[in-house]
């Protein structure tokens with residue numbers, strides 16, 4: 189599915205300083221019953237965000253109007269658990285374009301890149317600095333610069349670079365996905381398959 | 387330099403290497419189910435693409451299917467819709483489909499191996515993270531997202547950077563009552579849920595060599611819970627004996643040719659790993675989890691660790707214990723439980739039912755315990771009946787349900803109520819995994835059986 193190109197994003201951030209935020213929290217299994225990719229943002233962090241009677245839980249960060257923005261900042265090992273791409277869809281659909289953490293689970297990172305959410309891995313120290321800056325002033329702007337692979341806390345000037353492989357980077361910059369690439373080399377794939385025993 | 391088992395299988399499936407990017411990676415076998423495939427098919431349709439090799443994809447319904455009255459129409463309209471989408475899409479694109487009621491239906495990672503779809507040296511993917519199960523056969527198997535399901539359908543390839551390599555050795559003799567599930571939970575408790583992120587694991591050592599295929603599947607299944615992309619075990623005579631004569635296994639001369647190749651699939655003596663860990667079997671006792679991720683496991687006789695003694699954030703740790711209603715230093719033995727779930731692709735095979743039955747035989751289910759015994763497939767269900775296990779279970783007050791994922795992810799009606807404790811043989815104890823507010827204690831079928839008859843967390847060694 190096509191997504192918007194990503195170049196540079198300047199935004200306030202939503203802090204979620206918990207570790208091991210797993211995909212069952214990002215989107216509980218009971219919301220995986222759709223046959224179309226629509227409306228997942230409403231159920232992002234469903235059980236942390238709403239009580240059983242659907243009233244918002246006041247102490248959860250997404251229900252706190254002070255914190256808004258297109259960048260979600262999470263604790264270590266973000267996105268562990270299931271392969272459900274719905275977790276990345278929910279993050280995207282809610283309006284986040286970037287997730288920052290000091291460590292990402294593999295499948296979640298991959299899924300994010302495939303749906304147009306940029307996972308930015310920073311050092312634990314820098315992550316702390318981001319949390320501190322955002323808690324000190326919720327209007328703190330972060331700048332995520334994909335071409336230069338940097339993330340900056342604009343108020344303090346604190347900056348780090350982040351890793352992304354050049355292929356995925358190109359895709360994000362252009363809003364391409366892997367299927368476009370694979371379609372173009374179908375002949376090569378077919379001759380490879382012809383040589384297989386099973 | 388020599389190659390590892392993983393290198394051999396990976397390198398032989400790379401169609402093209404992209405400079406500064408991932409490998410174009412060919413997939414031999416692809417499993418789909420009703421939950422993560424509908425949107426992938428929508429994507430195909432909107433791009434006007436075909437399924438390139440329908441014979442390499444297999445569909446089974448499992449994630450949201452009911453585990454009683456499967457002959458009746460599925461009540462939940464959303465689930466019914468997904469099941470219908472799977473059926474229609476399979477039909478439209480010529481994919482074999484084992485839907486609800488089909489005699490081969492069951493959990494995707496149970497039916498793949500038991501029908502011989504899984505084979506050594508294969509590359510296998512599915513939109514379910516426990517696809518790592520198939521690594522037990524010396525295959526590279528891992529979970530993928532829906533975008534990747536679409537890629538595999540349309541091109542039989544995905545784009546993957548090659549993971550780093552880790553070997554985990556466990557040597558020695560497992561003690562009484564210590565099962566493959568305990569070995570896996572023990573390893574995860576040592577590595578934490580992110581300890582193997584970025585790695586593909588090979589399990590080696592005599593503990594794995596001496597395991598049955600079902601035990602190996604349990605171990606490989608749980609690889610993802612320490613963050614690994616997958617786990618694998620070199621194929622050997624145990625593997626070949628298991629696969630021989632399975633419905634879709636190769637036959638005759640083709641079989642012989644394949645076996646000759648499969649015998650070369652082992653790590654060379656001079657191959658190296660990015661990381662290597664070794665544990666001793668004697669360190670491992672029956673395990674149980676006390677928190678909200680699979681790394682929070684301890685030997686059943688131990689106390690819940692002190693917050694200061696665990697790695698990582700104290701706040702996260704305390705939040706987790708609070709959710710579970712437990713305190714630091716609590717003893718697990720004797721804690722009251724409400725539900726028992728025997729099933730899932732981790733422990734829903736015939737050996738798991740044999741283990742469970744061995745403890746409940748001649749005893750009665752505790753009155754206050756609700757038990758869900760869910761076979762991984764119809765084939766498992768049939769064996770339970772054939773072997774007389776059903777009689778033992780019935781005699782002890784248990785009911786056997788019909789196959790499916792069931793309370794492993796609680797998408798159907800098998801939900802543990804808020805605040806209740808469930809001893810589960812499945813693979814995840816995340817908050818709400820088994821139903822909103824549910825509290826999960828992961829354990830082996832033996833521990834589950836002991837809890838089911840006593841109503842509290844019990845060391846199964848006392849009942850064996």
Ligand code: SF4
Nearest residue numbers: 516730731791794795
């Ligand atoms: S039993 Fe659980 S882990 Fe296994 S395939 Fe089903 S939902 Fe996934």
